[in-house]
Amino acid sequence: MNIKHLRSFVVLAETLHFGQAAKRLHMTQPPLSRQISALEDALGVTLFERHSRSVVLTAAGENFRHNARRLLEDYEFAVRSAQSTARGEMGELRIAFTMCAAWSVLPDLLARFREHCPDVSLKLKETLPKDLHADLLSGEVDVGISFPAAAADRLSYQEVLRESLCAVLPAQHPLAARAAISAGELAEEAFVTFPGSTAPELHEAVSDCCLHYQFEPDIRLETNLQQTIVNLVAKGLGVSLVPESMSRMQLEGAVFVPLEYSRPVAQGVYWQPQNMNPSLQRFLSIIPPCVTDC
Amino acid sequence: MNIKHLRSFVVLAETLHFGQAAKRLHMTQPPLSRQISALEDALGVTLFERHSRSVVLTAAGENFRHNARRLLEDYEFAVRSAQSTARGEMGELRIAFTMCAAWSVLPDLLARFREHCPDVSLKLKETLPKDLHADLLSGEVDVGISFPAAAADRLSYQEVLRESLCAVLPAQHPLAARAAISAGELAEEAFVTFPGSTAPELHEAVSDCCLHYQFEPDIRLETNLQQTIVNLVAKGLGVSLVPESMSRMQLEGAVFVPLEYSRPVAQGVYWQPQNMNPSLQRFLSIIPPCVTDC
DNA sequence: GGTAATTGATGCAGTTATGGTATTGATGTG
DNA sequence: CACATCAATACCATAACTGCATCAATTACC
Numbered sequence: 001m002n003i004k005h006l007r008s009f010v011v012l013a014e015t016l017h018f019g020q021a022a023k024r025l026h027m028t029q030p031p032l033s034r035q036i037s038a039l040e041d042a043l044g045v046t047l048f049e050r051h052s053r054s055v056v057l058t059a060a061g062e063n064f065r066h067n068a069r070r071l072l073e074d075y076e077f078a079v080r081s082a083q084s085t086a087r088g089e090m091g092e093l094r095i096a097f098t099m100c101a102a103w104s105v106l107p108d109l110l111a112r113f114r115e116h117c118p119d120v121s122l123k124l125k126e127t128l129p130k131d132l133h134a135d136l137l138s139g140e141v142d143v144g145i146s147f148p149a150a151a152a153d154r155l156s157y158q159e160v161l162r163e164s165l166c167a168v169l170p171a172q173h174p175l176a177a178r179a180a181i182s183a184g185e186l187a188e189e190a191f192v193t194f195p196g197s198t199a200p201e202l203h204e205a206v207s208d209c210c211l212h213y214q215f216e217p218d219i220r221l222e223t224n225l226q227q228t229i230v231n232l233v234a235k236g237l238g239v240s241l242v243p244e245s246m247s248r249m250q251l252e253g254a255v256f257v258p259l260e261y262s263r264p265v266a267q268g269v270y271w272q273p274q275n276m277n278p279s280l281q282r283f284l285s286i287i288p289p290c291v292t293d294c
Numbered sequence: 295m296n297i298k299h300l301r302s303f304v305v306l307a308e309t310l311h312f313g314q315a316a317k318r319l320h321m322t323q324p325p326l327s328r329q330i331s332a333l334e335d336a337l338g339v340t341l342f343e344r345h346s347r348s349v350v351l352t353a354a355g356e357n358f359r360h361n362a363r364r365l366l367e368d369y370e371f372a373v374r375s376a377q378s379t380a381r382g383e384m385g386e387l388r389i390a391f392t393m394c395a396a397w398s399v400l401p402d403l404l405a406r407f408r409e410h411c412p413d414v415s416l417k418l419k420e421t422l423p424k425d426l427h428a429d430l431l432s433g434e435v436d437v438g439i440s441f442p443a444a445a446a447d448r449l450s451y452q453e454v455l456r457e458s459l460c461a462v463l464p465a466q467h468p469l470a471a472r473a474a475i476s477a478g479e480l481a482e483e484a485f486v487t488f489p490g491s492t493a494p495e496l497h498e499a500v501s502d503c504c505l506h507y508q509f510e511p512d513i514r515l516e517t518n519l520q521q522t523i524v525n526l527v528a529k530g531l532g533v534s535l536v537p538e539s540m541s542r543m544q545l546e547g548a549v550f551v552p553l554e555y556s557r558p559v560a561q562g563v564y565w566q567p568q569n570m571n572p573s574l575q576r577f578l579s580i581i582p583p584c585v586t587d588c
Numbered sequence: 589g590g591t592a593a594t595t596g597a598t599g600c601a602g603t604t605a606t607g608g609t610a611t612t613g614a615t616g617t618g
Numbered sequence: 619c620a621c622a623t624c625a626a627t628a629c630c631a632t633a634a635c636t637g638c639a640t641c642a643a644t645t646a647c648c
Binding site for chain 2: 001002003043044045046047049058059060061062063064067068070071074075077078079081082083085086090091092276277278279
């Protein structure tokens with residue numbers, strides 16, 4: 001049975017007049033008569049009583065009218081819904097991101113995306129940089145937001161932010177009041193960083209800053225999470241170099257001081273080019289041009 | 295778009311294999327390929343990704359699958375529902391009845407009908423005998439349960455119960471303790487009855503009882519409702535003759551005493567023969583053979 | 589590495605379904 | 619009694635669908 005038949009039935013049930021119903025359906029009366037008759041045959045139920053001068057719904061017709069109307073509405077909805085999903089306006093987008101991204105580019109990206117596609121449900125997953133590419137390649141997530149990685153062969157990448165490192169010092173540190181310092185002034189300090197295996201790019205940027213002033217940082221503590229680093233610094237356990245956006249973190253006992261020189265650290269979006277999730281294309285289309293903040 | 299297309303889509307979405315889906319749909323593979331393709335064209339959306347060795351749903355396809363499944367279920371439901379309604383197993387039946395019927399035949403009829411057609415919603419309306427036929431003829435109700443009336447030309451009638459009258463006496467009345475009395479013994483009493491205009495048949499039966507003993511009842515009070523009659527008798531304001539089934543009414547101060555002779559009073563079901571409500575036929579089919587209780 | 593098997597798409601022919609025009613049949617109306 | 623209205627039917631042309639045979643691409647296997 002055709003959707004068209006349902007539509008014909010509903011219109012006829014409203015007009016109770018074959019001629020007028022046919023006109024509203026942009027067809028002539030005879031085919032409508034046959035359609036209704038075919039519908040009745042298919043259901044095995046008489047839907048209309050045809051009297052000499054009037055057409056009225058039977059009890060079964062009255063019952064079917066309500067259900068048929070709802071069916072038509074639901075059908076229209078299903079069609080529109082599928083189309084929206086194909087355009088990426090509906091659906092699900094799974095995003096993995098590092099803690100650094102959460103403090104820098106993520107909030108803005110999510111806000112922009114939400115504005116354009118409010119009906120896409122976002123599944124967010126905070127992860128360590130080293131796990132991010134595996135999640136993307138396995139299809140676990142659609143988007144990854146992290147530092148640019150050397151070994152990201154089968155992934156596309158778009159840079160979003162390029163920023164400097166800054167120093168984090170305990171509040172009572174002699175350099176804490178300065179407007180800016182040079183990394184070289186920290187040559188004798190104890191460093192808190194995170195392990196090179198977790199985020200090689202960041203680790204390398206920190207090393208590069210120090211090498212620029214001809215010293216190797218004295219790494220006393222290594223921890224996985226940036227937040228923890230800042231917390232340890234606040235407790236006076238050392239100093240550290242972190243991306244500038246981390247300075248949004250207001251933490252008593254920790255002071256962020258700009259560096260006179262630092263190698264820039266980038267943040268960007270990764271995705272699998274053959275990923276067909278339409279919401280992914282939507283997401284990529286709202287990425288703003290890269291902000292260079294160094 | 296055809297319901298068949300939706301069914302094809304759902305089966306294919308489950309099997310993800312054109313050949314097997316076609317087999318399950320009792321058709322060959324080429325038409326299925328074309329049906330899906332036609333569905334995709336109609337929606338303007340690609341529902342499946344055809345890879346070399348596999349077929350997978352797109353995001354839009356996944357979305358459409360859920361809606362399409364629900365649509366099919368709702369469609370099946372709508373069809374079955376219309377069929378049930380046509381068979382009278384669903385729908386609405388409006389029943390008007392007198393108070394006498396409420397005390398005698400109505401409970402049993404409703405119980406039997408409920409058992410056979412639990413999904414028919416019953417609209418009950420208590421009414422005075424004189425209004426019942428007008429309600430039936432105007433189509434206000436489908437079924438009327440009342441006394442047989444002389445002027446019920448265009449209505450069909452089926453008798454359900456034939457019972458005797460009995461006397462209602464105040465508890466302190468000298469005859470109240472008797473196992474049975476004759477109406478003649480009430481010749482000198484004050485009668486409480488209801489007006490002949492409200493229920494001519496009942497009024498006549500009472501008159502007939504009295505005439506059988508050569509007296510005219512001394513009617514002191516007239517009231518519309520049987521219940522009120524019994525209440526007035528209980529307060530000692532007179533005696534009355536009422537259908538035996540009223541004796542189910544347990545009321546302190548009123549005693550029901552069988553009569554040695556009484557003209558039988560009948561109760562029955564009225565309906566309009568041209569009423570096409572399928573539930574009406576169901577109702578008529580469950581009317582038990584007439585019980586003669588005199 | 590070449591052949592067979594698998595799988596979905598396509599070409600073609602026959603059948604079915606659908607829509608339009610003209611007409612009929614039944615029933616009210618002036 | 620002629621006429622108007624309204625749904626059903628007859629008939630024809632076209633569109634849609636089905637099945638069969640086949641193709642093209644990929645994969646499995648010896």
